[in-house]
Amino acid sequence: TVGAVACDANRNIAAATSTGGMTNKNWGRIGDSPLIGIGNYANNETCAVSCTGSGEFFIRGVVAYDLSCLIEYKKLPLKEAADEVIFKRLPKLKGDGGLIAVDRSGNITMPFNTEGMYRGMRNSNGENKIAIYE
């Protein structure tokens, strides 16, 4: 699964997610990627988020919208809210994976709780990072 989130100069944010699914899947199985609020969500008032991981758990956890709600209702900062979702709420469902998220101030967070995650970020402050995590 791949995805991107961005914040533009007008302080609008967006998210995109795309996947080829799971090897040997059948029965028309879909995961979280095409489901708005599950693996993909964007709201200028909170954040834009794209998820990757075991889709069934992300569906159960309504993960992308859950992150947005933690920011909107609990007033958590982006990173704190994303950490809550990936390190506390998702493991309670026995789920694994990660997300990338950005808010309209351009803050980025990229938590994950499993191996094999590839990440990249770049901003107008000159930060430019690519990382492959074990």
Add this chain to the structure above:
Amino acid sequence: MNSPVSIAIHGGAGTLIKGKMTPEKEKSYRETLQLALDEGFSILKKNGSALDAVEKAVIVLEDSPLFNAGKGSVFTADGTHEMDAAIMEGKDLKAGSVSLVTRIKNPVSLARVIMEKSPHVLLAGQGAMDFAKLHGFQLENEDYFYDEFRYQQWQKIKDSDHFQLDHSDRKDSKFG
């Protein structure tokens, strides 16, 4: 620029995690990830929209055989490639998504057209394919999506009840 701009991307590893891949392979991954970042960021730098930036970055990743999306999609139990994608903008909560499509080069672009040119949010399967054809999407040959590494991944669990997540070597029977 009016205010700071930023972009982030993610990609699953296709069972190849750091320490298990050759330096050449890691270089390829890093180059593709950097290209996706650069293409998206160049849009933002020119005062383009976040929506355009995320679509472009994902297109770069979909066009690479290295990632499980678009060209690099894994094999289904039937030996086909079924792809899903979604896109959403935060300004007005517009969203579009597509599921279970085959032979579409860039599903993320189809998701965007669904968002912009239909009253719906999610189209799936044959209906989504019909919508794609109506809006001029070219269908690629199945050969375009063939990758030997993905094929061998499938062969290992073909004809079993197992399925496998792209970022894991595990073969869990139920949830990947």
